[in-house]
Amino acid sequence: MLAAKILPFTSPHSKLLVKSNDFAPSFQNTVPLVKFKRNSKITCLKSSLQSIVSPEIDSDSPPAQTRVKILSEALPFIQKFRGKTIVVKYGGAAMKSEALQASVIADIVLLACVGLRIVFVHGGGPEINQWLGRLNIQPNFLNGLRVTDASTMEIVSMVLVGKVNKHLVALINKAGATAVGLSGIDGRLLIARPSPNSSQLGFVGDIATGELAGIGAEKLILLTDVAGILENREDPGSLVKQIDIKGVKKMIEDGKVAGGMIPKVNCCIRSLAQGVRTTSIIDGRLKHSLLLEILTDEGAGTMITG
Numbered sequence: 146m147l148a149a150k151i152l153p154f155t156s157p158h159s160k161l162l163v164k165s166n167d168f169a170p171s172f173q174n175t176v177p178l179v180k181f182k183r184n185s186k187i188t189c190l191k192s193s194l195q196s197i198v199s200p201e202i203d204s205d206s207p208p209a210q211t212r213v214k215i216l217s218e219a220l221p222f223i224q225k226f227r228g229k230t231i232v233v234k235y236g237g238a239a240m241k242s243e244a245l246q247a248s249v250i251a252d253i254v255l256l257a258c259v260g261l262r263i264v265f266v267h268g269g270g271p272e273i274n275q276w277l278g279r280l281n282i283q284p285n286f287l288n289g290l291r292v293t294d295a296s297t298m299e300i301v302s303m304v305l306v307g308k309v310n311k312h313l314v315a316l317i318n319k320a321g322a323t324a325v326g327l328s329g330i331d332g333r334l335l336i337a338r339p340s341p342n343s344s345q346l347g348f349v350g351d352i353a354t355g356e357l358a359g360i361g362a363e364k365l366i367l368l369t370d371v372a373g374i375l376e377n378r379e380d381p382g383s384l385v386k387q388i389d390i391k392g393v394k395k396m397i398e399d400g401k402v403a404g405g406m407i408p409k410v411n412c413c414i415r416s417l418a419q420g421v422r423t424t425s426i427i428d429g430r431l432k433h434s435l436l437l438e439i440l441t442d443e444g445a446g447t448m449i450t451g
């Protein structure tokens with residue numbers, strides 16, 4: 146299941162990331178490594194601020210006074226999280242629209258520019274399914290994890306490492322940061338062992354625990370295509386805003402949390418056990434949900450606590 150060995154990028158210029166994790170199929174998840182040179186910070190911040198105060202950016206924007214007030218209200222949060230490592234898992238389900246991708250990337254770049262150390266991990270399940278479909282291979286899932294035979298693994302690797310990863314790296318670069326994409330295989334970043342259920346799941350593995358604690362992550366945020374954990378998954382209004390480990394395990398037992406949400410919840414549970422302070426599952430379809438989650442009191446989705 147979830148797991149990974151996260152190795153911090155050691156360049157003195159690095160501000161960001163590394164990692165792969167989540168449903169841990171051996172090397173299925175890949176990680177753009179984003180580096181920010183110290184001397185690029187000001188330019189980067191400047192362009193981010195411009196995008197907040199420039200009236201051309203969004204015709205729905207509030208007046209400039211309101212915008213700068215909102216910006217200044219972010220200060221305590223920036224001070225709190227500056228220098229802290231935040232792991233963001235960008236689920237494939239929340240990647241479907243280009244506009245949303247651009248919004249997520251802009252948030253990542255802004256957060257990095259104000260000093261947060263972002264570890265950006267991506268998925269790409271829907272895109273994998275699309276390519277499997279083109280090759281007439283039927284996708285199969287067990288408790289939210291892909292049943293991965295050798296030919297599926299080939300496609301998974303091609304899509305995640307070759308396509309999705311490079312696409313996200315290009316978007317980050319275009320947004321003014323410098324990204325390097327890594328997969329678990331690079332530099333032995335992730336060492337996986339076969340999943341206990343590998344006789345059914347195939348090429349799916351668990352990575353050595355301790356990965357998030359190992360990089361001292363403060364927060365884990367999973368972006369997906371629902372508002373968060375729903376009490377009733379047919380009712381988008383039934384968002385559970387906060388829940389503890391015991392409560393969420395019960396939701397799995399009761400069948401209320403199912404499918405792709407199971408590995409996400411397990412990911413949060415394991416991360417909390419490893420010392421990550423807070424974990425959240427938030428709506429990647431909501432514009433700037435990452436900023437809402439990190440830079441406001443309200444948050445955006447479900448917070449799972451220890």
Ligand SMILES: Nc1ncnc2c1ncn2[C@@H]1O[C@H](COP(=O)(O)OP(=O)(O)O)[C@@H](O)[C@H]1O
Pocket residue numbers: 235236237238239268269270271289368369370371373374375376377378401402403404405406407
């Ligand atoms: N209780 C629940 N609350 C919200 N979503 C749930 C719940 N149980 C199952 N799900 C499903 O989990 C899905 C998210 O997992 P998944 O499709 O794997 O997303 P991603 O590609 O972002 O990893 C949701 O779209 C929803 O269909």
Ligand SMILES: CC(=O)N[C@@H](CCC(=O)OP(=O)(O)O)C(=O)O
Pocket residue numbers: 167168170173174235236237238267268269270271273289290291292301405408
């Ligand atoms: C879920 C699972 O078994 N593994 C994913 C790996 C990529 C991922 O994490 O993709 P999502 O974020 O879109 O789920 C898959 O093969 O589809």
